[in-house]
Every structure is written in C-alpha cells, then in structure tokens.
Amino acid sequence: MTTPAPRENCGTRLPPNVAHPIDDTKGDGNDKCCNSTPCPEIVANSMSNENVSEKTNVLRTDHENDSVQPIEDTAATTSQDIPQEKIDFKVIYNKQKININFALDGTVAELKAHLQNIISVPQVMQKVMFKGLAKDDQTLRNLGVTKGAKVMIVGSKLDDVLAVSIPSKQDLADEASSTASKEPLSQQKIHRKVLDKGIPDDVMPGILDSKEPLPEFPISGMLNKSGGKVRLTFKLEQDQLWIGTKERTDKIPMNSIKGVHSEPIHDHPEYHIMGIQLGTTEASRYWIYWVPAQYISAIKDAILGKWCYF
Numbered sequence: 222m223t224t225p226a227p228r229e230n231c232g233t234r235l236p237p238n239v240a241h242p243i244d245d246t247k248g249d250g251n252d253k254c255c256n257s258t259p260c261p262e263i264v265a266n267s268m269s270n271e272n273v274s275e276k277t278n279v280l281r282t283d284h285e286n287d288s289v290q291p292i293e294d295t296a297a298t299t300s301q302d303i304p305q306e307k308i309d310f311k312v313i314y315n316k317q318k319i320n321i322n323f324a325l326d327g328t329v330a331e332l333k334a335h336l337q338n339i340i341s342v343p344q345v346m347q348k349v350m351f352k353g354l355a356k357d358d359q360t361l362r363n364l365g366v367t368k369g370a371k372v373m374i375v376g377s378k379l380d381d382v383l384a385v386s387i388p389s390k391q392d393l394a395d396e397a398s399s400t401a402s403k404e405p406l407s408q409q410k411i412h413r414k415v416l417d418k419g420i421p422d423d424v425m426p427g428i429l430d431s432k433e434p435l436p437e438f439p440i441s442g443m444l445n446k447s448g449g450k451v452r453l454t455f456k457l458e459q460d461q462l463w464i465g466t467k468e469r470t471d472k473i474p475m476n477s478i479k480g481v482h483s484e485p486i487h488d489h490p491e492y493h494i495m496g497i498q499l500g501t502t503e504a505s506r507y508w509i510y511w512v513p514a515q516y517i518s519a520i521k522d523a524i525l526g527k528w529c530y531f
Contacts, residue, residue: 305324305325305326305327306324306325306326307322307323307324307325308322308323308325308361308366308367308368309321309322309368309369310323310366310367310368310369310370310371310372311369311370311371311372312336312339312340312371312372312373312374313371313372313373313374314336314340314342314373314374314376315340317340318371319339319340321335321336321372323335323361324361325360325361325362325366326360326361326362327360327361328357328358328359328360329349329355329356329357329358329359329360329361329364330344330357330358332349332361333347333349333357336374340374340376342374342376343376343477345474345476345477346376346472346473346474346477347374347375347376348374348375348376349372349373349374350372350373350374350375351364351365351366351370351372351373352364352365376472405484405487406484406494407484407485407486407487407488407494408487412494412508412510415444415446415448415508415510416486416494416510418444418448420489420492420511421442421443421444421450421511423441423442423450424442424443424492424511424513425440425441425442425513426513427489427491427492427511427513427514427515428491428513428514428515429490429491429514430514431514431515432515432518432519433515433516433519434519435455435516435519435520435523436516439452439453439454439463439465440452440453440454440512440513440516440520441453442511443509443510443511443512444509444510444511445466445507445508445509445510446507446508449466449467449468450466450467451464451465451466451509452464452465453465453509453520455520455523456472457523460474460475460476461473461474461475462475462478462497462523462524464497464507473497473499475523475524475526476526477499478497478498478499478524479498479499479500479501479505480498480525481495481496481497481498481520481521481524481525482495482496482498482506483495483496483512483517483521485514486510486511489511490514491513491514492510492511492512492513492514493512493513493514493517494508494509494510494512495508495509495512495517495520496508496509497509497524
C-alpha cells in the first residue's frame, strides 16, 4: 500500500496538539484552502496587522501635529519680537531743528504724543505739516517721510498763550483779596487797570439784554490783560478758538478749554469781562475785556460744546 504524500498547511503552521483537517476530496480541497478562500488564521492575522498599521498611522499623525505646533508658536513669538523699523529725521518747531528717531510705521498721533514733552506743546495743540496737513491716523510711511526729511510742527505752548496776560505777584494778591470779598470783577483793582482806559474806539457795539448767534466774522476791538487788542475767531468745523493779537494768533482746541467765566462791566453792562480758562487753576484764565453782551451765551455754548445758539 502506497503512503500518501504529506499535506500542505496553507501557509501557516498549526500547533502540535491540533490535527490537520482531513478532506475526502484530494487535490481540489487543497487548492480551495490555499488558493481560493483564505484560511481563517490568515484573515485574522491580516486584520490584526491592518489595525496595528492604522493605530501606528494615528499615533504618527498626532506626534507630527505635536511637533508642528511649537514651530508655529515660535514663529508667532518671533514675529512679535521683531523690532520696528525706525528712521532719523528732523522736526522744525519755532525755528528750531530737533533730531528725532521714530518708528516708520508709527502714527502721527503717536508722534505728537512723543513730541509733547520735547517741545512742551500739548498733543491736542500740535499740527504736523509734511507735504500738507498730516492726519492723526496716518503713519510716517504713508506720508512718505524718509531719512533726513524735515517735518514741521505748528502749535502754541500754553505758557505762551498765557504770557500776554499773566498777572504779577501783586495782581494775584489783589485778585485773591477781591475774590475773598466777592467783589465784582469790574470793581477789582486787577481789572480796573484795563477798564479805566475806557471803551476802545473800534469795539463792536454791545447790546444789553440780547442773545445773538456767533457772527460769521471775528469778534474784534476787545482788550487783553496787557491792554493789547484781541479778536476771537470761532472755527467750529475745526473745533478751535483762535485768539488773535497784533503779534500772533493762537489756535486753541475747544476741548482743551476748562471753562468760561464772565460778568457784566459795572458801569457798562452792555459789555462783559470774560475769562477763558486754559489750565486747571484760575491763574490760567485768559482775560478779555469789552466783550459785547449779546454774544456771551453763544461764546459759552460754542466753547463748552453745546453749539446751540439763540
């Protein structure tokens, strides 16, 4: 009797204690097992390998994400730490040339704030001129400012505006004593020095018990503390009050004025004494004499922001 040939194990080795299955059909059964339908063990091993591969891919992806994130954060941090490009140029103010080093992408408003302590001109009273009037939200780069360029600043120091009417120590003492006694302004010695000179020849007519809107022309013919001629021009579209004298014109932003005080002149009630307070104390009042009474309400409304006229 001939001994049958050994049977192939379909590509996998079974444990010693498990017998090979015996198929009554010779040849065909072996082909179906090995070539047509995969053995259960092979399918299980294949699925297991695929799952391991998928898990490996997921883990690899998470690892790659973790490794990318710090790079992005580092790039963001690096961009924030990049120093701003600065340029050297000259600021021309009051015939002085001042060397300035400032960020090219800094705004005009930021430049004004930077210059405030350098030229002693409040930020709100500065105008930056470079190829015309510069707007606060423009940058130096937008304006075309280059290295060595000349930028002009126009503005008045608060002290300069007050200089024409700063009282002496004796005047301050007289004013303090008069205030303590609640004496009317026109009766106080400090103001009588101007009032006693009489009504100016070119003063505008005063109208008692009348309220009129601001005229389209400057209110002129008045006097300041030193006896010099004064005119007031209201530039409402620019929110500015222009105080003009023979020597100069100071352009004061309305929002920088702290208050307006006025009283009728005792012997000429159709005119007022008016104090425009430019600082935080009474000593910073800019006194104006012979203001026509009919414009007092409109002046106060314009300066204090009401802009309502009678």
